[in-house]
Amino acid sequence: xxxxxxxxxxxxxxxxxxxxxxxxxxxxxxxxxxxxxxxxxxxxxxxxxxxxxxxxxxxxxxxxxxxxxxxxxxxxxxxxxxxxxxxxxxxxxxxxxxxxxxxxxxxxxxxxxxxxxxxxxxxxxxxxxxxxxxxxxxxxxxxxxxxxxxxxxxxxxxxxxxxxxxxxxxxxxxx
Amino acid sequence: xxxxxxxxxxxxxxxxxxxxxxxxxxxxxxxxxxxxxxxxxxxxxxxxxxxxxxxxxxxxxxxxxxxxxxxxxxxxxxxxxxxxxxxxxxxxxxxxxxxxxxxxxxxxxxxxxxxxxxxxxxxxxxxxxxxxxxxxxxxxxxxxxxxxxxxxxxxxxxxxxxxxxxxxxxxxxxx
Numbered sequence: 001x002x003x004x005x006x007x008x009x010x011x012x013x014x015x016x017x018x019x020x021x022x023x024x025x026x027x028x029x030x031x032x033x034x035x036x037x038x039x040x041x042x043x044x045x046x047x048x049x050x051x052x053x054x055x056x057x058x059x060x061x062x063x064x065x066x067x068x069x070x071x072x073x074x075x076x077x078x079x080x081x082x083x084x085x086x087x088x089x090x091x092x093x094x095x096x097x098x099x100x101x102x103x104x105x106x107x108x109x110x111x112x113x114x115x116x117x118x119x120x121x122x123x124x125x126x127x128x129x130x131x132x133x134x135x136x137x138x139x140x141x142x143x144x145x146x147x148x149x150x151x152x153x154x155x156x157x158x159x160x161x162x163x164x165x166x167x168x169x170x171x172x173x174x175x
Numbered sequence: 176x177x178x179x180x181x182x183x184x185x186x187x188x189x190x191x192x193x194x195x196x197x198x199x200x201x202x203x204x205x206x207x208x209x210x211x212x213x214x215x216x217x218x219x220x221x222x223x224x225x226x227x228x229x230x231x232x233x234x235x236x237x238x239x240x241x242x243x244x245x246x247x248x249x250x251x252x253x254x255x256x257x258x259x260x261x262x263x264x265x266x267x268x269x270x271x272x273x274x275x276x277x278x279x280x281x282x283x284x285x286x287x288x289x290x291x292x293x294x295x296x297x298x299x300x301x302x303x304x305x306x307x308x309x310x311x312x313x314x315x316x317x318x319x320x321x322x323x324x325x326x327x328x329x330x331x332x333x334x335x336x337x338x339x340x341x342x343x344x345x346x347x348x349x350x
Contacts, residue, residue, distance in 0.1 A: 020195035024223050028265065041216040048199050048219075090203065 003061045003135065004120040005127040013123065015051040015059065022047040022115045032155045033111045046101040046112040049094055053078040062120075062145055063137045075102075104148070114152030118160055121146055125163045129172030138174050139164060178236045178310065179295040180302040188298065190226040190234065197222040197290045207330045208286045221276040221287040224269055228253040237295075237320055238312045250277075279323070289327030293335055296321055300338045304347030313349050314339060 001012045023044045030040060051059075056078030060071045079098050083091040100109045121142070124131050132142070142164055150157035167173035176187045198219045205215060226234075231253030235246045254273050258266040275284045296317070299306050307317070317339055325332035342348035 014192070016192040016195045017189070020191045020198070020223065023195070023198060023219075027220055027223065028261065041219070044198075044216070044219055044223075045202055048195065048202065086203065 002059050002120070003131045004123045005130050007123060007126050009127050009130075015054050018119065019048055019051055022112075022119050025115050025119060026112070029115065029153070029156065032153045033107075034152055034154055035107050038108050038111050042097070042108045043112045043115075046097050046109065047115065049098060050101050050112070050116065052082055053098070055082060061135060063135055063141050104151070107152075110148075110152035112152070114149040114156055117146045117149050118153075118156055121160055121163060125167055125172075128170075129167055132167075132173050136174075139168050142167075142173060177234050177295070178306045179298045180305050182298060182301050184302050184305075190229050193294065194223055194226055197287075197294050200290050200294060201287070204290065204328070204331065207328045208282075209327055209329055210282050213283050213286050217272070217283045218287045218290075221272050221284065222290065224273060225276050225287070225291065227257055228273070230257060236310060238310055238316050279326070282327075285323075285327035287327070289324040289331055292321045292324050293328075293331055296335055296338060300342055300347075303345075304342055307342075307348050311349075314343050317342075317348060 001014050002018055004013045004018070005011070006013045006017070026040065026043050026047060030036065030038075053075040057071070057074040060067045062068075079095060083094045083098070085091075086094065100106055101112055102109075104110055104113050120131075131137075143161075146160055146164070147157065149160050164173065168175055176189050177193055179188045179193070180186070181188045181192070201215065201218050201222060205211065205213075228250040232246070232249040235242045237243075254270060258269040258273070260266075261269065275281055276287055277284075279285055279288050295306075306312075318336075321335055321339070322332065324335050339348065343350055
């Protein structure tokens with residue numbers, strides 16, 4: 001289970017739902033990629049697998065600085081175990097996709113990460129910021145975490161910024 | 176919510192989870208496609224969107240013959256409404272993907288449908304056939320429904336057949 005609330009507001013979202021949602025958003029929002037020459041299948045693959053490591057490592061709330069300290073090591077160990085349940089060639093392929101996503105350097109990884117950040121931001125906005133309030137998250141933390149949307153999709157960052165400003169105006173995200 | 180039980184056995188699966196699972200299976204099981212020259216991205220897209228119509232039309236349990244009578248019309252109307260929330264070019268693209276999936280004629284659609292059938296079969300098998308028993312489903316119904324896996328992925332049908340035989344042997348699926 002993730003910290004994000006589903007837009008129906010009844011419960012927290014799980015990683016399968018989040019992964020499906022981001023893969024679908026990739027297909028629909030493709031035209032907003034910084035460079036539309038991205039490899040869509042590669043981006044979709046990254047998003048379908050990017051949270052599999054949480055089977056072992058658990059979900060780390062993105063604004064929990066303490067838990068984030070050893071997150072990388074926990075997730076790296078998880079990736080090795082989980083991907084290596086598959087035959088070697090496939091394990092290698094998925095490990096490489098996951099590392100590309102995590103490093104956020106290639107065009108593909110930057111768009112995948114932009115979508116991965118935008119999806120919970122939209123959910124938080126449309127659930128009146130419940131997850132933000134529960135964890136006492138402030139505007140500057142939301143901006144710091146999400147401004148990398150700009151790296152992969154500058155137009156989507158402009159949209160996300162408007163949601164953040166509006167959330168502050170509405171009083172659902174403290175300044 | 177679908178009739179299938181998640182492998183953790185605690186509850187029914189939902190359509191987002193099912194769609195994510197089938198998209199991921201497509202990537203992993205690609206080598207078993209009848210023709211490996213399929214367009215993987217197109218198959219993944221089909222599976223990501225194939226159940227969106229259930230937002231309006233609801234889930235029809237695959238062995239419920241009564242509910243299946245008007246299923247096509249309900250789903251067709253749902254597809255028109257839901258896809259047309261998008262700009263026209265995208266609505267047209269998704270409608271065409273969904274129709275291709277439903278018609279099961281192209282290589283891509285046949286593999287997508289094979290995966291869409293295999294996933295709940297695996298879940299039913301690994302949850303001791305609870306959904307089968309709840310709905311009094313018998314072996315011949317499972318075979319009739321799932322034998323089209325052979326159309327898209329003959330080797331996966333051989334695997335599925337073994338699961339069905341084993342389910343009967345174990346007494347979790349009545350002959």
